[in-house]
Amino acid sequence: TPAAHPGVLGPPRPSLGCWDLCCPSWSAGTPTAHPWVLGSPLPSLRCWDPHCPPWGNGITAALPWVLGSPLSSLGARGSLSAPQPVSRAAEEQERLLRHRPDQPRSPKVLKVAIIGAPNAGKSTLSNQLLGRKVFAVSKKVHTTRCQAQGIVTSEDTQLVSSWWPERSLTAAVFSFRHKLNESMLKDPWESMKHADIVLVLVDVSDHWTRNCLSQEVLKCLSQFPQIPSVLVLNKVDLVKKKFILLDLVAELTEGIVNGQKLKMRYNPEHNSHCSLDSSNPKPCEHKHLKNMKGWPGFQEIFMLAALHGEEVDTLKQYLLMQAKPGPWEFHSGVLTNQSPQEICDNIIREKMLEYLPLEVPYGVHQVTEMWEEGPSGELLIMQNLVVPRKSHMMMLIGRKGKIISRIAQEAGQDLMNAFLCDIRLKLRVEVKS
Template sequence: MAMAAPGRCRVELVRAGLKAWQLGPHAVREWVAPFRSLLGCQRRCVSSVGTATFSNPRLASASRHYGQGSAMDHFVGVSQPENSLTSCAPAVSMYRDEQNLLLVQPPDMPENPRVLRVVLLGAPNAGKSTLSNQLLGRNVFPVSKKVHTTRCQALGVITEKESQVILLDTPGIISPVKQKRHHLELSLLEDPWKSMESADLVLVLVDVSDKWTRNQLSPQVLQCLTQFSQVPSILVLNKVDCLKQKSILLELTAALTEGVVNGKKLNIRQAFRPCPDTHCPRPAAKDLNTQSEKNARKIGWPNFQEIFMLSALSQEDVKTLKQYLLAQAQPGPWEFHSGVLTSQTPEEICTNKIREKLLEYLPQEVPYNVQQKTVVWEEGPSGELIIHQNLLVPKESHMRILIGEKGHLISQIAQEVGRDLMDIFLCDIQIRLSVKLLK
């Protein structure tokens, strides 16, 4: 990773700040005073691909030299204006060194800290990353309509008042057969199980708009819940805004909870549709002779503590869930400084964001065959972040698809990634994507 002189100066600035922080709040206030004017300066936001440029005046009016709400601001204690145009969530540093320094800093805990580790489980494309982004307040996790957008476990941190909630956004849980058949990374198979070992709460997400998968929990999710039955769990029915008939939610609740929530039986007499065959017995009346047959027919989990019905795209819906999670935090030491939003490196965030757009715009298997290689990651002469990434494809036909007519598609992808990264890093972005044939 190449870094210009201003970048090195900034890292040194952070290190000096860390030393001052170790001496106490008074030393931090004295150290940061000369830099307040520097932290408040404005900038124009520009992103480019090739010779094309675009600007975003709305974001420019809210950004500052280090970005409003940046990790630096949270670290040194610079207060935020009440009418801030950006989210109250801290931004992510565009420098790996600064991000690493923040991750290893002792947590700035209040007198009575509380903490909760939450694992998000669900089938691929259930909306786990979308929900995580909404809970965090910034889109730091990749999201697309295609499956397996999240390739490995990613960590996000919500810190409010005395409570800290740590979100473990896992890949969509799959079977070993699918992992081998499609030659997927081993992390897709292993990470959800590893996350459960340290979980305080499990959030099981179900996409109710998918009529093929919504009627039962996947065998892998059920196996995970069964193996870690001591971990409390909640059920979240996602994408309820896509349902025209809300009565379906009652049926799904009955099936996915086996009619029991928080140890209490639900009144679910109307949850089952009449069977067209009058001689067809209800599920409860069937004689299950063996334990193996019972397990084979198991479609729900009777140990959920709560049920939430929401759209992960609705801020109001997600706010209710967020407040619930914060309230579930138990007394215990924080794991991270309040300025930490995610454990991902800035380069990982950028690579994931580009892959998100590739999955969104490229057909069928094409995006899964693209290899990404970052060749430039440095600070420019005006302090902007300059990124150059090569996209390597195995076929010339894939090159033509990715570039698009007159280069419009690759330009559009670069511009959208640039806008997303400005919101995450809160700094100016210049990004260039080059499409090359894999040799």
């Protein structure tokens, strides 16, 4: 099904029938045993459960359609090369950012805006799209503070993605509470105006929020109805009963995808069906936003587990294929518009968010004292963490220095992966004088 197997929903081709949710073990919740990742090549697109009936024409026939282009072109993009490291020297990064893009003769570009609730997985998804962790991720809300961009360059195409927490789209009060960077409040609308596609990310493991889109997101989508939008259901790995995803799709789309009405059928033997009814086109009623739970204007639906990279490649391929002819914005050597120091600050902050009570990391002022190359080519970083109170200092250091050394060790590891070089990271905690 678009909902459970390939993870993508879209406009049907006349030859396509229903996509069946017929695997008995599917509804028993064995996601890893199922090929609900569509990025794999066709021959391996089979259910791994021997008791599962072989795919009918639904899945395989749907593949080229699901991705909106013939398989051959997918193959050409199938082997996306490993991403380069982020440059570790600020001057080098600045130089790359200033550099004229080294674009090919017929460049293509797609500006992607990612919106979604705090913790929906925007940063995780962005890292996965890049293939390298350069954005901080945390289970505490509002890890995303300054608006960052991720740049994926593949062959002739460049994807430029930006994202914000959904509430920054409207709520000024929010900045007050969480001291969000000012640019976050102004930029979203401005950047959204220039986006070519909007990804609306929903955390399907969150029982409280998963059934409806927030007013902020609905307002945003209705403000820019001309920008194609895509619904991305994230964290499907955490949903045991996969058939719930079908209900969510129905609710979050108001039963309409790409102008087609969704048809849902269930029966007790798990033969639940979901299809698009092309004979019933465009019943897109105009309800008042306040009465809407979902958005009837989505053109595609993806289901993925960004944390594990599942289905991310399918989404990436789809985005690459949506790109339109246009000049690149960045040199192909650029992965993010963040400076190396910003990446470092955010990663250290991520670890503080992970191991400390919420009020502590938000009060820490990070000052980089040293950033230089060591004798063996390693990167030496020394950062002071300035806290407002002695009690915060004690928490940050932890018993026998356990917390601070864990933060330094994990942050160092992440930075090593971002910059692809040895890192020696020293953290010092001091109370603000």
